[in-house]
Amino acid sequence: MTIARTAFRRTLAVAATAALAVGALAACSTGADTTSGGGSASDLDAALEAGGKLTYWSWTPSAEAQVAAFEEAYPNVDVELVNAGTNTEEYTKLQNAIKAGSGAPDVVQIEYYAMPQFALADSLVDLSEYGLDELEDQYSASTWGSVNVDGKLVGLPQDSGPMALFYNKSVFDQYGIAVPTTWDEYVAAARQLHTADPTKYITSDTGDAGFATSMIWQAGGRPFAIDGTDVTVNFQDEGTEQWTGVWNQLIQEDLVATTPGWSDEWFKGLADGSIATLPIGAWMPGVLESSVADASGDWRVAPMPTYDGTPVTSENGGGGQSVVKQSKNPALAAAFLRWLNSDPASIEVFLESGGFPSTTANLDDPEFVNQESEYFGGQKINEVLTQASKDVAPGWSYLPYQVYANSIFGDTVGQSYANKTDLNEGLADWQSQLVDYGNEQGFTVGE
Numbered sequence: 001m002t003i004a005r006t007a008f009r010r011t012l013a014v015a016a017t018a019a020l021a022v023g024a025l026a027a028c029s030t031g032a033d034t035t036s037g038g039g040s041a042s043d044l045d046a047a048l049e050a051g052g053k054l055t056y057w058s059w060t061p062s063a064e065a066q067v068a069a070f071e072e073a074y075p076n077v078d079v080e081l082v083n084a085g086t087n088t089e090e091y092t093k094l095q096n097a098i099k100a101g102s103g104a105p106d107v108v109q110i111e112y113y114a115m116p117q118f119a120l121a122d123s124l125v126d127l128s129e130y131g132l133d134e135l136e137d138q139y140s141a142s143t144w145g146s147v148n149v150d151g152k153l154v155g156l157p158q159d160s161g162p163m164a165l166f167y168n169k170s171v172f173d174q175y176g177i178a179v180p181t182t183w184d185e186y187v188a189a190a191r192q193l194h195t196a197d198p199t200k201y202i203t204s205d206t207g208d209a210g211f212a213t214s215m216i217w218q219a220g221g222r223p224f225a226i227d228g229t230d231v232t233v234n235f236q237d238e239g240t241e242q243w244t245g246v247w248n249q250l251i252q253e254d255l256v257a258t259t260p261g262w263s264d265e266w267f268k269g270l271a272d273g274s275i276a277t278l279p280i281g282a283w284m285p286g287v288l289e290s291s292v293a294d295a296s297g298d299w300r301v302a303p304m305p306t307y308d309g310t311p312v313t314s315e316n317g318g319g320g321q322s323v324v325k326q327s328k329n330p331a332l333a334a335a336f337l338r339w340l341n342s343d344p345a346s347i348e349v350f351l352e353s354g355g356f357p358s359t360t361a362n363l364d365d366p367e368f369v370n371q372e373s374e375y376f377g378g379q380k381i382n383e384v385l386t387q388a389s390k391d392v393a394p395g396w397s398y399l400p401y402q403v404y405a406n407s408i409f410g411d412t413v414g415q416s417y418a419n420k421t422d423l424n425e426g427l428a429d430w431q432s433q434l435v436d437y438g439n440e441q442g443f444t445v446g447e
Contacts, residue, residue: 021255021371029378039130044335051076052332055105057094058321059086060158062187063199065107066346070339087111088403091118097326098123104326107340109157111319112146113210115400118322119149120400124150125323126364130334135342140391142315143358147322150228154322156341157358158350159162161281161317162388163304165356166288169377170298171273172202179302183246186277186305190255193276202250204257204266204275207417209409210317217314217396223431231399231445233434235427242307244423252420253438271295279304281316281446282385285378286354289375301381303388311391318358356385363389401441405434 056067056079067079080279084090091114095139097103098121109119118124127133136144143157167179175196178184190202206213216223221239227233230393250256257275259266269275270292278284288299304313321340340346346360353367362368363386372378397404412433416426431447438445 004271004346007405012096019112022155026283038347040129041134043331045339047075047329047331048335049162051078052329053080054107054135054327054329054336055082055319056107057082057084057090057105057308058109059073059090060109060350060353062350062355065349065353066340068149068312069345069349070336071077073339073345075119077332078413088407091403094118094120094324098324102325102326104324106327106329107241107323107337109158109319109321111317112143112315113213113402115147115154115319115322116398116400116402118153119152120229122155122203123325125153125327125330126407127156127323127334127337128153130331130338132334132338134155135338139358140358140360140363140389140392141394142396143318145322145394146315146318147320150226154339155217155320156161157318157320158341159283159355160358160389161283161315161321162392163218163279163281163313163316164275164384164388165279165302166284167277167302168270168273168298169277169300169301171276180305181303182309183305183307186398187249187255191253191274194255200274200276201257201269201281201421202255203277204259204261204269205247205251205417206260207410207414208261209406209413211280212409212413214281214314214316215243215247216240218308218312222351222392222395224395224399226397226400229400229443231438231443232447233399233438233445234447235424235429235431238425241424244427245376248423249379251417251423254420257365258417267291273298281318281352282356283317283389285373285375285381290354297377298328299376300379301376301384303384303391312393313388314396315392319360320409356388399434399438400443401434401438404437405430408433 003370067081071079084093094108095106139157140160145158147153147155147157166311175193177189177192180189193200193202216239219239219242221237223233223235223237223240259269271294302312306312319335323330323337326373327333347362352407357363369382370380371382373381412430435445435447
């Protein structure tokens with residue numbers, strides 16, 4: 001299970017996310033513990049030599065093996081690994097510890113969409129103080145951009161989720177459907193499939209904030225603009241309406257299944273072909289192999305359909321790790337993080353656990369790119385997925401209260417899905433609530 005998969009499976013609690021956003025902004029004004037220590041790259045090497053104890057919060061499947069490998073390489077360092085919960089559960093505990101001034105870990109796993117929330121509160125160490133900004137060339141542009149917030153390097157990327165189109169080749173072949181390269185062709189394929197067999201759908205979507213924002217990103221929409229505590233929310237831009245123009249057709253014509261994602265029924269639909277495609281992040285192969293084993297040989301991967309034929313995609317999920325300013329040994333914490341997300345020994349463990357890398361050395365490695373996947377009928381799927389990582393559109397920003405924003409998606413845009421009404425109406429409702437909420441919390445939010 002990857003960071004992204006876990007994020008999708010969690011139901012975000014409104015009360016918890018509200019407290020998180022309020023606490024984040026309050027920290028800006030009341031002054032959470034902001035001791036970072038300062039230093040340079042040489043200080044990291046010295047810290048590793050001196051050793052000490054660290055606490056690391058993570059829910060990734062690779063964490064235990066990575067910590068063991070690190071401690072073997074650096075026996076003077078003792079890393080206590082804690083699973084403090086996934087997604088919002090961990091973020092709420094982290095925010096509570098920050099507010100209390102004690103109890104936070106030295107290093108913490110944070111998804112890209114949630115990093116701005118903690119960065120705004122000045123709770124994370126600026127890693128450029130230790131020279132880690134010099135690692136920029138080691139990472140894909142999109143993931144590096146995600147850990148740079150308001151001019152500060154607040155984390156290092158771990159995994160990435162460039163979107164691609166996963167499709168059931170057996171179903172496509174059975175009904176003579178060509179792999180769509182544009183979204184117009186995708187809608188046509190949806191109609192062709194559902195007409196031929198009403199039990200089959202081109203995909204399943206009941207309304208997911210992470211998916212919707214990724215699709216808006218790919219379409220060229222940039223609904224969020226952030227400058228410190230000045231925020232703009234606008235879902236009326238051309239890119240957003242380009243996506244809704246396509247997705248409205250699929251929803252209103254009953255061309256997408258209403259099977260909840262990550263449910264047993266959803267996995268069954270992926271196995272029996274009743275859900276024929278998934279536009280989703282590059283971390284999906286491991287999920288299919290482990291949870292839809294019976295469909296081995298049926299699935300393939302293609303580039304995301306586009307609006308004008310120009311290759312472009314977006315990120316869907318993923319995250320990295322940050323050093324918390326509350327750490328009593330930030331140099332050692334930064335040294336551990338440097339090893340965790342840039343040392344080849346650590347990256348190898350991460351890849352073995354099914355993660356999709358953010359590191360360019362792996363994305364460009366012929367051995368990785370040319371790997372043949374038995375599950376995907378011998379296809380070299382990483383050829384598609386690594387190219388997708390290069391085709392991610394730049395310029396995307398998340399809200400500094402995105403965790404809360406995602407939690408109310410179902411009550412706003414989700415209603416358009418449920419009632420098969422115009423998605424633009426649901427997005428307008430989401431926008432209105434996000435503007436009001438942000439202003440209530442002390443942000444200056446415009447439309």
